Amino acid sequence: MKAVQALLAKHHVQSHLQHLLKQIRPFRVLGLDINTKTTGYVVLNEKGRLVKFGHVSTKHLSSEIQMLDIGIDITNALKELAIPKQENITWLVGIEDFLKTYASGRFHTKGLFQLAQLNGLISYSCLLTFGTRPQHIHPTSARAFFRLAKDKEMKKRDAIKHVVMDFALSMEPNLSFPEKNSVGYRYDIADAYVIAFYTYWQHVATLACDKNQEWTQVVIADLNQLLDKQMTRKAALPIDFDSERYLDTVLLAHVQDYIKDIVHDTALLNSIRPNANQQ
Incomplete structure (x- = not known):
């Protein structure tokens, strides 16, 4: 979904991943x-x-x-x-x-x-x-x-x-x-x-979508607003539909899609993780 991809770009997902990998245990x-x-x-x-x-x-x-x-x-x-x-x-x-x-x-x-x-x-x-x-x-x-x-x-x-x-x-x-x-x-x-x-x-x-992070909380809030109308229109949604879980799944799927693009862009990949000589 292009709207979600644009939302991730707005919230600087690349910088988020880069910061994550710099301070990761x-x-x-x-x-x-x-x-x-x-x-x-x-x-x-x-x-x-x-x-x-x-x-x-x-x-x-x-x-x-x-x-x-x-x-x-x-x-x-x-x-x-x-x-x-x-x-x-x-x-x-x-x-x-x-x-x-x-x-x-x-x-x-x-x-x-x-x-x-x-x-x-x-x-x-x-x-x-x-x-x-x-x-x-x-x-x-x-x-x-x-x-x-x-x-x-x-x-x-x-x-x-x-x-x-x-x-x-x-x-x-x-x-x-x-x-x-x-x-x-x-x-x-x-x-x-x-x-x-x-x-x-x-x-x-x-890890990038960990809900304890401020970045994830902000993105989820914006994602909720973005998809609220879409979820409301789905009259066939079951009574026990878990909107919170749905948002988590959507965010994770689109972060994974972003990573797919990273892997095939050498310059972008090297900007996210250190080169072999930088370890």
């Missing part, structure tokens, strides 16, 4: 692309910048009879990423969801059960290791947020992998791989990066 975001063969991971800091990345190879273990051992190997690697509790850094964890909808004939049922089992193991491990409930994010949701899609001319089935890789490398200059021997796992890391980056910006959007 330290935290870490872990993005995971879990697989029975190779699991990619990426850790970002509170500025959305790369801290660590890598992969856990479990190709030597059988997903048929050693699923628990695969989970243990991944868990041990994740424990090494955890910062000591005395540093008082909170974590957010985003895990690439393996299935959003089921279409008969497209997937092997046995493989789906194995992924579901491993996903559950690692999710519980993250809860214990990082003290937070993981968010399960389908890759299509994260890609759509960053407007990642293969061109019509790209006919290969795995073409989206190259789009995701190009995006990750363009966003994070410190994300690099050896040229020859990294063809496989580098895509798992790129997927993990998109999940981590998505989790990061969703969190920033939520």
Whole structure:
């Protein structure tokens, strides 16, 4: 809605986000692309910048009879990423969801059960290791947020992998791989990066709309006036319609839309968050 976008511009949403990221408390975001063969991971800091990345190879273990051992190997690697509790850094964890909808004939049922089992193991491990409930994010949701899609001319089935890789490398200059021997796992890391980056910006959007902030209170008040007529005209609104919740949802959605534009404007993105050399 253009009127809401204009309202955010009036209240200097760019400056609001910039101020937020300058004074934000330290935290870490872990993005995971879990697989029975190779699991990619990426850790970002509170500025959305790369801290660590890598992969856990479990190709030597059988997903048929050693699923628990695969989970243990991944868990041990994740424990090494955890910062000591005395540093008082909170974590957010985003895990690439393996299935959003089921279409008969497209997937092997046995493989789906194995992924579901491993996903559950690692999710519980993250809860214990990082003290937070993981968010399960389908890759299509994260890609759509960053407007990642293969061109019509790209006919290969795995073409989206190259789009995701190009995006990750363009966003994070410190994300690099050896040229020859990294063809496989580098895509798992790129997927993990998109999940981590998505989790990061969703969190920033939520913080930006925190109702305890004066900025949010002022914007909500103006938004209420702007949308009051629209809500009044909706004669079909249920009796228990929660206008306050509706306003909160509208504000969050439009802040998220603004962030989508930020990500694809390098100059604007760098004005919001520090460059890699400014950390």
